[in-house]
Amino acid sequence: MQLIVNTLASAAVIAPAAIAFTLVFTLFRYANFAAGGFVTIGAFTAWTLNALIGLPIWVGGLGAMVVSALAFALADSLIFRPLRGRGGGTLLLVSIALSFVIENIIRFFYGGQIRGFDLPLTGPLVIAGMRITRETMAVITVSVLATLLVGAVLTLTPIGRALRAVADNASLANVRGIPVPRIEMFGVALAGALFGLSGVLVGLDLTIDPNLNWAVAIPVIAAAIVGGLGSPLGAAIGAVCIGLAEELTGVFLNPTYKGAVGFAVIALVLIVRPQGLLGDKVDRK
Incomplete structure (x- = not known):
């Protein structure tokens, strides 16, 4: 139990960040490996507002979501949007570089x-025989509600x-009168807020570490791939x-191997079912 x-x-x-990763991929057809960087921004923003300034954690959490949303929107406007015409590979490499810059x-x-x-x-x-802290209860509840x-x-x-159109x-959405740039910016802001929320949840469940970047990015990306890129519900599943795989690894093998679970799952899914559990094969726009 x-x-x-x-x-x-x-x-x-990791669920909110995995959903955010999927939203970005669905909108722009590239894998943003800077996800962990924006999760880290959310975590340290919440810590600054809560532990340094003395605000309640819920205020720090909301502030983290706002700051992460603004940071991701700024990065999209200044970095990713001008490079979208160069293809997903270029954007992926740029996002990796950005993650190290943020770190x-x-x-x-x-x-x-x-x-x-x-x-x-x-x-x-x-x-019922299960030990659960109030912080863990809050993490699960907030994540499910989000x-x-x-x-x-x-x-x-x-x-x-x-957004789905x-x-x-x-x-086609533009022809139908949908303001595409505004909708895309809404999607970017929503993804940024979800990255920030994951940062807050990391801090509640574990600790806030400057090395959080790739430690959280790999399981987030693995979760999105397992669920199926293009499916927010799949990202949550x-x-x-990934959570189950990590915990089983800690029980039956060695907790130090948890970090490798994401890599192993990504490789396995890409070999067995590249589209993931709920995803369909996605063509470039």
Whole structure:
């Protein structure tokens, strides 16, 4: 039973970022490997507002989402948008370079020290033999609510339907009168906010580390690939699969091997089912 709690906690941390990664891929047809960098921005923004300034963690969390959304929108406007015509390979390489830039900026301002949020000390709850902290309960609850909210926005609201139309065929959406640049910017901001949310959840579940970048990027990308690039629901399911794989690795092998799980799963899925669990083969626009 404890394995279930640990799996859900691991999945909850990476699910918002995996959905964001999928949104970006669906809109622009490239894999943004700077995902971990923007998750790190969210984590350190929340820490600054909570532990350094003294604001409640929920305020720090909202601030982290706003800052990450603005940072990702700025990066898209200045870096990715001008290069979209050069293909997904170029954008992927640029995103990798950007991730290292972000990591070093974080190190410059915050140093290499591992940090944590300023939260009240509380003991774990024992429910049906499972030990679960209040922070873990908050992580799982917030992640599930965020996933449901994003799903509702994408399927039930006019702007969500417009976003899906632009992702399917931007040229046709433009002919139909959909303001494509605005919709794309909304998608970028939404993805940035979700990256920031994952950063907050990482800090609640674990610690805030300047080396967070690739430690979180690999499982996030693996979750998106497992679920199927182009499927936000698949990304959430993929997060559960990666969380379970990591926890099983820690139980039956060695916890130090958890970091390799993402690489192994990516390789396996690309060989067995390249489109993932729920994804379809996607053609370039």
